[in-house]
Every structure is written in structure tokens, then in C-alpha cells.
Amino acid sequence: MTRLVGSLVGLVSMASVLVQATLDPHDIDFVMHADRAANDSLLWGTYRPNLYFGTRTRFPESLMTGLIWFDGGEFQGFQRARHACDQGDGLNGYGYHQHDGRSYGMQQIKDGPSNVQITTEFIKVPGGDHGGDWGVRIRGEPMNSQVPSTTTIIFYAGLEGQGSMDIVSKLSRKGLKSPIQIEGDTPDLGDFEIEIVDGPLNVSPEQGIDQDLSRTQWWGLQVKEGDIWRAKDIIMPRLLMSAREKIAKGSPEDAMAHPYSYFTLDNTLTEEEDEVANMYAFQKIFHGQFQFDVIFRSASSPKKLSNELMGPKIKEKSNEFQARFETTFHLKEKGFSDKEIEFAQFLLSNMLGGIGYFYGSSIVDRSHGPLQDEESFAGEPLSPQYTSPQSLFTATPSRPFFPRGFYWDEGFHELVIGKWDNDLSLDIIKHWISLIDENGWVGREQILGDEARSKVPSEFQTQFPHYANPPTLYLAIKRYVDRFTHQQGAAMMEGSGATTMSSFDDPAVLRNFHLENAVLGHAWLDKVYPKMKLNWEWFRKTQRGHLARFGRKTSNQEAYRWRGRTAEHTLTSGLDDYPRGEPPNVGELHADLMAWMTFATRLLKDIATELGKQEDAQQFAQIELDMLENLDALHWNEEQQAYCDQTVEDGKPVHVCHKGYLSLFPLALGLVPADSPKLGAILEMIRNEDELWSPYGLRSLSASDEYYNTGEVYWRGPIWINMNYLTLQGLYNNYMNTPGPYQKRAKEIYTELRNNIINTVYKDYAQTGYVWEQYSDSTGKGQRSHPFTGWTSLVLLIMAEQYS
Numbered sequence: 001m002t003r004l005v006g007s008l009v010g011l012v013s014m015a016s017v018l019v020q021a022t023l024d025p026h027d028i029d030f031v032m033h034a035d036r037a038a039n040d041s042l043l044w045g046t047y048r049p050n051l052y053f054g055t056r057t058r059f060p061e062s063l064m065t066g067l068i069w070f071d072g073g074e075f076q077g078f079q080r081a082r083h084a085c086d087q088g089d090g091l092n093g094y095g096y097h098q099h100d101g102r103s104y105g106m107q108q109i110k111d112g113p114s115n116v117q118i119t120t121e122f123i124k125v126p127g128g129d130h131g132g133d134w135g136v137r138i139r140g141e142p143m144n145s146q147v148p149s150t151t152t153i154i155f156y157a158g159l160e161g162q163g164s165m166d167i168v169s170k171l172s173r174k175g176l177k178s179p180i181q182i183e184g185d186t187p188d189l190g191d192f193e194i195e196i197v198d199g200p201l202n203v204s205p206e207q208g209i210d211q212d213l214s215r216t217q218w219w220g221l222q223v224k225e226g227d228i229w230r231a232k233d234i235i236m237p238r239l240l241m242s243a244r245e246k247i248a249k250g251s252p253e254d255a256m257a258h259p260y261s262y263f264t265l266d267n268t269l270t271e272e273e274d275e276v277a278n279m280y281a282f283q284k285i286f287h288g289q290f291q292f293d294v295i296f297r298s299a300s301s302p303k304k305l306s307n308e309l310m311g312p313k314i315k316e317k318s319n320e321f322q323a324r325f326e327t328t329f330h331l332k333e334k335g336f337s338d339k340e341i342e343f344a345q346f347l348l349s350n351m352l353g354g355i356g357y358f359y360g361s362s363i364v365d366r367s368h369g370p371l372q373d374e375e376s377f378a379g380e381p382l383s384p385q386y387t388s389p390q391s392l393f394t395a396t397p398s399r400p401f402f403p404r405g406f407y408w409d410e411g412f413h414e415l416v417i418g419k420w421d422n423d424l425s426l427d428i429i430k431h432w433i434s435l436i437d438e439n440g441w442v443g444r445e446q447i448l449g450d451e452a453r454s455k456v457p458s459e460f461q462t463q464f465p466h467y468a469n470p471p472t473l474y475l476a477i478k479r480y481v482d483r484f485t486h487q488q489g490a491a492m493m494e495g496s497g498a499t500t501m502s503s504f505d506d507p508a509v510l511r512n513f514h515l516e517n518a519v520l521g522h523a524w525l526d527k528v529y530p531k532m533k534l535n536w537e538w539f540r541k542t543q544r545g546h547l548a549r550f551g552r553k554t555s556n557q558e559a560y561r562w563r564g565r566t567a568e569h570t571l572t573s574g575l576d577d578y579p580r581g582e583p584p585n586v587g588e589l590h591a592d593l594m595a596w597m598t599f600a601t602r603l604l605k606d607i608a609t610e611l612g613k614q615e616d617a618q619q620f621a622q623i624e625l626d627m628l629e630n631l632d633a634l635h636w637n638e639e640q641q642a643y644c645d646q647t648v649e650d651g652k653p654v655h656v657c658h659k660g661y662l663s664l665f666p667l668a669l670g671l672v673p674a675d676s677p678k679l680g681a682i683l684e685m686i687r688n689e690d691e692l693w694s695p696y697g698l699r700s701l702s703a704s705d706e707y708y709n710t711g712e713v714y715w716r717g718p719i720w721i722n723m724n725y726l727t728l729q730g731l732y733n734n735y736m737n738t739p740g741p742y743q744k745r746a747k748e749i750y751t752e753l754r755n756n757i758i759n760t761v762y763k764d765y766a767q768t769g770y771v772w773e774q775y776s777d778s779t780g781k782g783q784r785s786h787p788f789t790g791w792t793s794l795v796l797l798i799m800a801e802q803y804s
Contacts, residue, residue, distance in 0.1 A: 062160040063189060064228045065294070067138070068235060071114040072260035072285055073150035078239065080113055083232035085400045087786065092143075093769025095787055097342065099349035100324070101421050102507070104317035107353065110769070115149045116140050121314045128300030130190045135295040135310050139199075142288060150205075150260050151286050154235060155294060157194060158228035158279030162187055167220065167280060173267045175215025178292075179307070180282060191299035196282060197307045199291030204284070208261040209246045213285050220277035221270040228279055229451050235281050239263045260285050321345075328420060329800040336799065343762050347771065347796040350789035351416050354396045355428070358405065360449020361386040363462045370439060370466040370542045384462040392446050393431040397790030398773065403455050405446035407432070408574040411472025412722045412791035418479055419802055421511045426480065426524055432473055436531045437465075440538025444469030444572065466542050467564040470574045470592075471535065474600045477528070480514075481606060482804050484525075487515045522611065529607055533616070536600055545589040550653050554633055556626035560593040561586075568711065578700070578715040579707040581647025581656040589646040589653075591635040595665035598627040631666060632678075641681035659691055660701035661715070661723045668726035670733060674740035683745050686727070686753075696760040696780035697724045698753065703777075718774040718783060722791040724757050729803040754798055761795045771795075 071077030085094065092110035099105040103124040110117050119139045126132040142149035159165050163186030169176050178198035185191045196216070204214040211217060223234060243262040247255045255262045265283045284292065293307050305313075325348070326332050331341045367383035394405035395413035402409075410432060418425035436442045443463040447456050514521045545559035546552075552559070564572045565584035573592060581588055605620035637644045637655045643666055644657035663685065666672045672679045685691050691702040697719035701708050709717045728750060735746035764782045765771055771792045772782025797803070 063157065063186065064160065065155070065157045066231055068154040068232055069114070069118070070152050071150070072152035072263070073148060075256050075259040077114060077259065078263050081232065081236055082111065087400055095346060095789065096349035096353040097346055098318055098321045099352045100317070100321050101352040101424055104321060105349065105353060106318065110143060112143055114151065115143050115147055116151050117143050123310070123313045123317055125301070125303070125305050127302050128298050130188070130298045130300050133295070133297045133301050133305035135293060135305050137291065137293050137310055137314065139291045140286065140289065149288055151290065152260055152263065152283065154281050154283045155196065156231050156235065156279060156281040157182065158223060158231070159184065159186065160225055160228055160278070164276065165278065165280070167218070174212040175217050175267060177215055180216055182280065189298065193297050195295045195297070197293045197295070202290045203287045205260060205287065208264060209250065211264060211267070213261065217265040217283040218267055219265040219270070219281045221279055222275040222277055223279045226450065238265065242266050329796065329802070331799055340762060343765055344796045344799055347789065347793040348416065348420060350787065351395060351413060351793040354399055354789055356394065356396055358392045358394065358446060358448040358452060359389060360452065361389050362443060362446065362448055364443070365462050365464050368466070370441065382462060390435060390448055391431070392435065392448060393428050394446065395428065395790065398785045398788045401785035404452050407442060407444045407469040408472060409790050411475040412794060414473070414476030415479055416793050416796060418476055419797065422480065422483065422515050423511055423513050425476065426514055429473055429476055430528060433528045433531045436535050439465065440534040441465045442535065464564065467572050468539060468543050468562065469572055470596050471539070471600050474603050478603050479804070481610065483515055484521045485610070488518055525607055526611055529611060533604060536604060539597060543593060546587055550587045550648050550651065552634070552653055554630055556630060558623065558627045558630045559589050559634060560597055561588045562590050562593055575661065575715045577712045578660065578662060579658045579705070580645055585648055587648030587653065589634055591643045591645055592662050592665045594627065594631050594635060595669050595671060598624060598631060598671055599669040601627060628671065631671065636678065642685060658701065658705050658707065659685055660705065664723065664727055668723070668730040670730055674735055674738040674742070679735065680742050683742055683749060687749055694719065694777040695756060696775055696777060697757045698727060699777040717777055719760070719777050720774050721757065721761065721794050724753065725794040725798060728754055728798060732801065732803045758795060758799055761792065
């Protein structure tokens with residue numbers, strides 16, 4: 001199989017489209033291949049904040065392209081150069097408004113401080129032996145047309161590893177004329193060319209300091225291996241040096257009046273002895289509106305993408321996206337307005353645009369056995385070590401703030417992605433499953449390589465092989481199992497057979513190959529099942545709670561606790577500062593982990609049954625019953641009428657009851673029978689305004705709890721969309737449509753809560769241009785990191801009422 005490296009336009013999620021052109025259709029394991037092209041871009045969106053676009057990989061042979069821009073009309077504009085999105089950069093909003101996950105995307109960036117709105121559109125055209133062609137159209141216009149606007153933009157392209165790349169246009173100290181031609185080759189891309197073409201209506205200054213600014217200024221240099229992602233740190237000092245030299249020769253007054261003439265590349269090739277340039281930067285300066293295209297052409301592509309085809313193809317892809325979006329989510333049919341539908345498209349598009357590819361070493365401390373209790377090595381120094389390089393294809397929670405993979409988040413991400421593109425989601429899930437080691441452990445936070453670590457404080461970089469995280473991938477895998485069984489059942493009813501290979505180049509088939517082909521669907525489940533089971537066994541060994549040691553009498557041994565607790569945090573639970581028993585001790589039992597384990601066991605039972613593994617299915621069925629029994633026996637508090645943690649005081653187990661999200665897991669995961677009085681009690685706790693209910697969604701901690709809105713106020717009151725979604729899912733799938741004494745109440749709560757969540761997130765988006773990590777339970781305003789187009793994008797599924 002041809003390595004899928006570097007031959008796509010700037011977004012990693014389009015990597016899957018390369019399979020269409022290169023995979024052997026008989027290779028049922030194609031989604032597991034680690035050869036994935038990727039990029040990371042504010043422009044094209046993916047795992048980290050740099051303004052990369054174009055082609056991006058983390059393999060030894062990589063073509064990386066990107067963009068830097070700043071206000072060229074102000075001397076201080078240089079100091080606000082954009083190459084990375086950051087919460088403090090003053091942008092008025094940015095994100096994808098359309099994105100199909102494979103071959104098309106459109107994004108807008110509103111840079112008020114630089115008085116420019118940049119719109120980026122890309123298309124991918126698969127074909128040939130190396131993935132095909134891609135094109136990017138970059139357009140800009142002043143945000144305030146009454147104020148003069150001059151924008152400086154620097155496009156760069158760099159190679160890492162084997163290969164070469166050269167400018168083949170006529171070089172000049174005055175600058176390069178449009179179109180600019182670049183040719184190159186790598187072992188993975190083969191021969192390729194890049195063309196940069198100016199739009200017909202651009203207006204540029206002409207006379208610079210010994211330069212023609214209507215042309216493109218340039219610089220070629222050699223950058224050491226692994227450093228092209230630091231392009232801004234390399235290029236901007238060169239501009240500053242150029243400006244200083246020109247000011248020294250000229251007039252400071254003129255420099256203040258025409259700064260764009262001074263902050264320019266110097267049209268030279270910087271190559272020391274035995275060096276060959278592997279990065280080129282191209283600078284353009286525009287007055288007012290502008291447009292230019294960057295087109296990558298693979299020599300093996302049968303049909304070449306051209307500048308003339310860009311506009312029609314972008315329009316065609318946009319229309320396809322709109323039509324498919326309605327067919328998938330039915331929001332117009334449900335009565336949502338055009339503005340609300342645009343908001344929903346923004347949620348989906350940024351989830352897809354936030355997909356990225358990581359490759360590199362992580363930092364793990366394996367100095368203690370995973371079964372040792374923390375008390376046996378408390379106070380010992382850390383012993384972190386670099387691992388061998390790993391790869392991960394994943395969505396990310398927030399491009400500026402959390403630009404990496406999180407196990408806790410990813411299961412929620414895949415609920416959205418899987419509904420839109422089943423096989424893209426399976427590819428991501430399988431990458432995560434592949435990270436499960438020989439003991440069954442997977443790091444809860446994937447910080448792979450120096451580039452990823454540059455965005456993480458050092459104290460959070462080390463992972464520990466006895467630390468867990470909620471196994472939310474089981475949520476997404478269950479959703480796939482539900483889709484698969486439904487699809488196969490429908491096919492049997494209709495008498496149709498599996499998808500034929502002759503339809504393989506149909507994009508709809510490519511997205512759903514593992515749904516419509518029973519052989520491939522079973523093969524995928526059979527491939528991930530052993531690792532899932534190994535991970536489940538790891539949980540049962542390492543997160544096992546103590547029963548007899550503290551006098552707990554139960555009929556079975558199912559009990560669990562989150563390891564890695566501190567006095568203020570249970571980071572491993574995903575609920576961080578949610579109050580637990582104090583002080584932390586090895587005698588704790590945690591209700592949310594028991595619920596997760598019960599849910600995971602039920603799913604494994606279903607998969608084992610689907611795969612014909614009857615012995616496993618029987619084992620899981622009995623353990624599930626044991627877990628359900630102990631969920632009630634160990635965690636239900638009759639006085640509080642809630643599920644609670646346990647801790648140990650004076651050597652005896654006692655309940656620790658902090659009503660909130662922790663209390664909702666049994667309902668959210670469908671573990672409470674529809675006729676159980678416990679369900680009635682949970683519903684009343686949900687709807688109680690003194691407990692969890694607010695006009696904006698369910699708060700994370702009861703307003704009556706002593707810890708409500710104390711400390712960090714992270715999971716101690718604010719509204720989180722993932723848990724509101726899980727609650728709505730539980731109500732919809734298990735209670736409001738199931739006959740029982742609480743059916744009517746469940747439906748009332750569902751309907752009101754759904755409306756509250758949609759209104760909260762949409763209203764704040766309309767005001768701020770962002771969706772947020774969490775929302776205030778007192779005002780409904782977005783809080784913390786933004787844009788947070790990870791699990792907050794679940795609002796799309798809430799609008800569509802898609803919970804299965």
C-alpha cells in the first residue's frame with residue numbers, strides 16, 4: 001500500500017480520502033494503516049494552533065506549508081503577526097463554516113486588530129499514485145472598509161527528511177512575478193509542483209526599498225530537521241533584520257509612514273556550504289481586498305487541478321455539503337432557522353477541522369508497577385522517560401488551548417464524527433485502540449513530540465501507567481455497533497447483499513464501507529475486540545476497589561476507584577475538581593467509575609455476541625449483573641436518594657454524597673430500570689432548581705452543595721455540554737420512550753432541557769462568535785477556553801435528536 005504522506009490540502013481529516021486512490025480494496029484492515037497525511041492550522045484547522053495549511057505530516061519525509069500575516073499599514077502591526085491562534089490574540093472569531101471531512105472546507109478568520117477578514121477555501125481532488133491534487137484559495141477584505149487596509153501575507157513551504165524542492169520561476173532581486181512555480185519530489189509524494197497564482201483584482205504598492213512590491217518577495221534557506229513548524233520564529237527575525245538595515249539607510253519617518261516597504265524578505269537564497277534550502281517563504285503585500293491561490297499538483301494525477309477550476313469546484317463542493325448536511329441531520333425539516341442551521345454547520349465543520357495527526361515520543365513514568373497502591377510509593381521522586389515514537393489520528397477539544405488527543409474527550413467527539421462519516425470515525429477509533437499497550441493501558445492525554453509538548457505545562461506532560469480515564473471510546477463503539485446492526489438488519493429485510501467493490505469509488509460508499517459491508521464490519525470489530533477486552537481487564541486489575549479490607553460485605557467483588565487522586569483533584573475521572581472524599585485514601589470507591597465499567601461490560605457482551613464468542617458473552621453477562629448489583633449495594637444512599645462515592649473514616653466505609661454529574665451516570669448510561677424508584681428520585685434531583693436545574697442547562701454540582709462555586713469553580717457548578725448530552729441521551733433512549741411510571745416526567749424534563757441547552761449555546765455563539773468549554777449556570781455565558789469545538793459540538797446532535 002502506498003504511504004499516504006503529505007499529498008493533501010491542509011487538513012488531516014482529509015487523509016482518509018487518499019485511501020480512495022491508493023488502497024487495495026481487498027485489504028479489510030486499511031483504516032488501521034498509520035500512514036496518514038496531516039497538517040495543523042488555524043486556517044485549515046487541526047490539532048494545534050499554528051497557521052499551517054497545505055500538506056503536513058509527521059513522518060520523516062514531510063511537506064509542510066503554512067501562512068503568516070500581519071497589518072502592513074502600521075509599524076506596530078509587525079508585533080501582531082499571526083501564525084498561531086491564541087485566546088489572547090484579540091481575534092473576533094474564527095472557524096470553519098463548512099467542512100466535509102475529506103475534500104472541502106471553508107473558514108473565516110476575523111482579525112479586527114489587523115482590520116482584515118480572511119476567508120480560506122480548499123478542495124482536494126484524489127487521483128494517481130500519491131493521493132492527488134489540492135488547492136487553497138485565500139481571500140481577504142477589510143473588516144472596516146472606511147479605514148485604509150494593508151495586509152502582509154507570507155506563505156511558506158518546507159520539506160523535512162528526504163527529497164528536494166526548488167523555485168523554478170525566474171529569480172529576481174525585485175521579486176517574483178505571478179504565477180510562481182515550485183517543483184519538488186519526495187519518496188512518498190513522488191514528483192510534484194506547487195503554483196501560487198495572484199487574483200486578477202489585487203492592488204499592491206509598487207515601489208519598495210529596491211524592490212517591486214507588486215511582485216512576491218521571497219527567501220530560501222535550510223531549516224534543521226524537525227523545526228519547520230517554528231516557521232514564525234525563523235521568518236519574523238529575518239523581517240526585523242531587513243527593516244533595521246533599510247531604516248539605517250533611509251528615513252525613520254518614511255518607515256513609520258510606509259512600514260510595509262521595510263518589513264520585507266530580501267529575495268535571497270541562504271545556503272551555507274554543504275547546505276541545500278528546504279524551506280521557501282513568499283511574501284505578498286496587498287491594499288484592500290485580495291485573493292490568491294496555492295495549488296499542489298502531483299505528477300501522477302491524471303487530471304490536473306488548475307486556477308481556472310478552483311472557483312467552480314469550490315461552489316460544487318459547497319452545494320454538496322449543504323445538501324448532505326440536511327439529509328443527515330434534518331434540521332430544516334425540524335423547523336430550525338437558516339441562522340441556527342449555519343450555527344449547526346459551524347459545530348460539525350470545526351469538529352472535522354480539529355482533526356489532526358500526531359507523531360512522536362511521549363513521556364511516561366514506569367518506575368512503579370501498575371498494581372502498586374499510591375501509598376506504597378508516595379513522596380518518591382518521579383522517573384519520567386521518553387517512549388519510542390507513536391502515531392495518533394485524532395480529533396481535539398480546542399485548537400488553541402487543548403491541541404492534542406484526550407481519551408476522555410475522544411469518545412464524545414466520535415459521536416459527532418461517526419454520524420457524519422462512519423469510516424473516518426472508525427479510523428480514528430482504531431488509532432486510539434492501537435495505543436493500548438501490552439498491559440491494557442492507554443495514556444489519558446496524548447502529548448506526542450516536541451511540537452505538541454510546546455503547548456503543555458511541564459508538570460502535566462508525564463503519564464503514569466496506573467492512571468485511567470473514562471473509557472468514552474466505548475460510547476462511540478456502541479454507536480457504531482448500533483448503526484451496523486441496524487444497517488445489516490435493514491439489508492436483510494430488503495434482501496440486498498453487501499456493497500460491491502465496483503461501487504468503491506463512490507464517496508458515500510467510502511464513508512460507510514464498514515456499515516454496508518458485513519464482512520468488513522465484523523472484521524473491524526474482530527480487530528478492535530481483543531484490545532478493548534485487554535483494556536477492560538486492565539481497569540479491573542488496576543482500578544479495583546478494596547472490599548474485605550475495609551469490612552465491606554457484598555456477594556461479589558465488583559468495586560472500583562480512580563487512582564491518582566490528590567487533595568483537590570481526581571483528574572483521572574475527567575471531572576477534575578469535583579468534590580470527593582477527603583483526604584484521599586485507598587479505601588475510596590467511586591460511583592462514576594462503577595457506572596463506566598458496567599456500561600463497558602455490557603458493550604463487550606454485545607460485541608462478543610455479535611462475533612459469536614459465546615463463552616466471553618456469558619462471562620460478561622454475569623459480570624454485568626454483579627456490577628449492577630454492587631452499583632446499588634455500594635453506591636445508592638437511601639437518605640440522600642442519590643448515587644454517591646464511598647470513602648473510609650476511622651477504618652469504616654461511609655458514603656460521600658455530592659449531588660451533581662457524578663449522580664447522573666447510572667441514568668445517563670442507561671443502567672437504571674425504567675420502573676425503578678431510583679429513577680424517579682434522580683429525575684426530581686435533575687429538575688430541582690436548588691440542585692442541578694438551571695435555565696441554561698444542568699449544573700455540574702448541586703447549588704445546595706457546600707462546595708458549589710468554590711475553589712477553581714471548574715466542575716463545581718458550571719454547565720458542561722458532554723454531560724448534558726449524556727443525560728439527554730439517557731432520557732431519550734431509555735426512559736421517555738419506554739413505558740413506565742416515570743415516562744411522562746422523563747419526557748417533560750428532556751424537552752425542556754434540550755431547549756435550554758440549544759438556546760444557551762446558540763445565543764452565546766451569536767453574541768461572541770465562539771462556542772465555549774463550559775457555560776455559567778447563572779448567566780448562560782460561555783466560559784474558559786474558546787473556541788471549544790470538541791464535545792460542545794454535541795449540540796448539533798441535540799438539535800437533530802440523534803442519540804443512537
